[in-house]
Amino acid sequence: MISNILVLGGGSAGFVAAITLKRKLPHLDIRVIRSPEIGIIGVGEGTTPNFGRHFFEYLALPPKDFFDIARPTWKAGIRFLWGERETFPYAFDTAYGTRFADLPRNNGFYCHDEIRDMSPMSAGIARKRVFSRDSNGRIVFTLSEYAFHIENVNLVSYLETLARQLGVTVTDHTVERADTNGETITALHTTGGETVTADLYIDASGFGSCLLGRALGEPFIDFTDTLFCDRAVIGPRDRLPDEIINPYTMAETMDHGWCWQIDHEHHINRGYVYSSRFVSDEDAEAEFRRKNPLVGKTRIVNFRTGRYRRSWVGNVVAVGNSSGFVEPLEATALMLLCTECQTLADGLIDSVCAPGPELIALYNRFMGSRWDEIRDFLAIHYRFNTRLDTPFWQAARNETRLHGAEEIVAFYRENGPSLLAERIHLSENNQFGIEGYLALMVGMRVPHLKPHTPGPGEIQRLAAHQRRNAQNAESGYTVAEVLAMLRDPRWRWV
Ligand SMILES: Cc1cc2nc3c(=O)[nH]c(=O)nc-3n(C[C@H](O)[C@H](O)[C@H](O)COP(=O)(O)OP(=O)(O)OC[C@H]3O[C@@H](n4cnc5c(N)ncnc54)[C@H](O)[C@@H]3O)c2cc1C
Structure with a gap:
């Protein structure tokens, strides 16, 4: 039965884990130990919308301190300067993976020559606007449809404040040694001479992976046949x-x-x-x-790209960079961290804090597949970027292994941006959904056998949708305007 948890590391991973567990299981005694000498990584600033969903929906935390201390700006998606087009957006709403009701084909089929204003957020990206107005001219503000840009140091400072408020203990010490017995950590020893024990250890020690990688020697699965950058x-x-x-x-x-x-x-x-x-x-x-x-x-x-074979071994669960790392091309580290912490918290709740081998095996299978899915999605970015002909990009196009993305790419080459791919080739909880895959393949103009030439009526109807998205975006707010609004004493959090 787990009643006390030690979190090794006070970066974003350690604090998100501590906050999630304490918020969901308040009876647990949770302590964070972090090393002032080693410090935090200091990079990691882009999130995906699941960050807001984790904090403001799953954990139901009040947003004010987040905006006051972390000082985020908003991110509606990624603007790629990638492939043969000058640019294309991958927004967090649905631009490609849907169909306008009055058009016969999916949106992706209308994006071959030009991509313009296919969704409200992509129109916002083109015009540098966030949040639209309702019919009364008021801002349509949400906490979980956009992602954020947050300086790592500001994020950690917010997280530490919150963790302390929730009753998490924070100690500044460097752990110099771990005692083990098979796949179990029996004690940690700090440079201050303290010996620390816990029922469960969260390894959030960053790239060092002090407990999972170093003390328990869990094998590392290397991703460099897909991701060459280091x-x-x-x-x-x-x-x-x-x-x-x-x-x-x-x-x-x-x-x-x-x-x-x-x-x-x-x-x-x-x-x-x-x-x-x-x-x-x-x-x-x-x-x-x-x-x-x-x-x-x-x-x-x-950095080293890859993941540990298992991230939960014995009484150690690794989260954040100590469980694995892929480059930030889709800013997935904080996204995956939220998934790790939610899955762990839900697992502890359902097992009444006595997790058994089946639950641990399920956790490892699930998290392993999350990591691999990110690698496979990034593979598409590298394999089909035809923008430059340098040795790096030639190698990326020729050598990048697609792994689990092979099938969806083959399907796309045969059928174009068909939405059926989602039913056949993506798991229900795929982190990017059909929208992500289509954004990249349509965006990079990956060649396929089913191009569609729209008739004049279709072009007119499509243009009406694009106009509506454009007008909506033009009357939207700039980031600076929304920041000013939130800092106005009259602002009321919903
Ligand atoms: C170039 C780059 C860009 C990135 N961009 C993004 C991005 O845009 N979006 C994104 O989501 N992620 C990004 N990341 C990933 C980012 O690093 C993670 O999101 C996250 O911030 C890492 O946090 P962490 O807590 O795992 O590690 P760290 O911040 O390194 O924290 C590790 C903690 O463990 C402590 N520690 C280590 N060893 C010991 C010890 N022996 N004793 C006591 N304490 C110890 C440290 O002091 C520290 O407190 C990027 C990473 C890199 C390298």
Whole structure:
């Protein structure tokens, strides 16, 4: 019977785990130990909409402190500078994976030549607007349809405040050694001379994976046959005086990888994810600076792509970077972290805090498939990006293994953007849904055998939908306007 839990690590993973467990199982005694010497990773700023759903729906937390302390901006999706089109959006609503009622084919079939305003959010991305107005001109504000951009340090500061409010204990110590007995941790020893024991250990120690990887020696499954990148050079720049805050992440093709742009309220962060097989750190930094002359001091982060075979072993559950890592092309780390924490909390609730081997096996199967699904989705991004002909991109097109995405890609090549693919090739709880796969394949113009040539009536009806989305977006709000609204004393949280 689990009654006390020790969380090793006070980054976003450790605190999200502590908060989730304490909120759902308040009787548990939960302590976070984090190392002031090691600190937190300091990167990881884009979320997906499931972040809001986790905090404001699953955990039913009040939103005010989140906005006051974490200081997020909104993200309606990703604007890709990728493939042969100049740009295409992957918004968080449904642009491609649906059909307008008065048109005979799915939306994706109308996007071959041009992609324009196929959904309210993609029209918002094109016009840098978030949240529309209702018929009375009032903002249609929601907490879980958009994702956020949040500086990692601000997020962790919010999470720590919340964890303490909920009754989680936080201790600053470095764990230098773990005692084990088979697949069980029996004690942790800190540099301060303390010996700590718990019924369950959450390993949230980041890339070090101190308990799962190091102490228990769980094997690591490498993803490099699909994902070649292993470094990122990161640098901020100030926002120019009249520069509008983009309500989206930009993902831009680079010579040896890709570069993100994330807009915070007062500054912009850029980061170039590249492969050391194709470029040195110095040359990657030089390309990054050439294309982003305004960035200040840069730093390089190394990473290893893959996941541990099991993330729950004995009395250790690893979450966040200590359970695995894939590059942030779809900003999936915080998304997966929320899934890990929810699945663990639900598992403890249903097992009345006495989880048995079947539950643990199910957890591992489920989380393993979540990781692999992300790898397979990212594979499509690499395999079909025809924008550049550098050695990196040639290798990406020729060598990237699609793994579990093989079938859906083959189906698309034969049938085009048919929605049937969802019924056949995607599991019910696929994290990206048919919308994600179509956004990428339609967006990159992956060739297929069933192009559709719309008649004049169809074109007119489609244009009416696009006009409506465009008008809606044009009257929407900028990020700065919504931030000002939330900080106005008259604002009432719904
Ligand atoms: C280049 C890059 C870009 C990224 N971008 C995104 C993104 O856009 N979106 C996204 O969701 N994710 C992104 N990520 C992933 C991001 O790192 C995670 O989302 C998350 O913030 C990581 O948190 P963590 O808590 O697992 O690790 P960390 O922040 O590293 O925290 C680890 C904690 O463990 C503690 N610790 C470690 N060892 C010990 C010890 N021996 N004793 C005591 N304490 C210890 C540390 O002090 C720290 O508190 C990115 C990652 C990289 C590398």
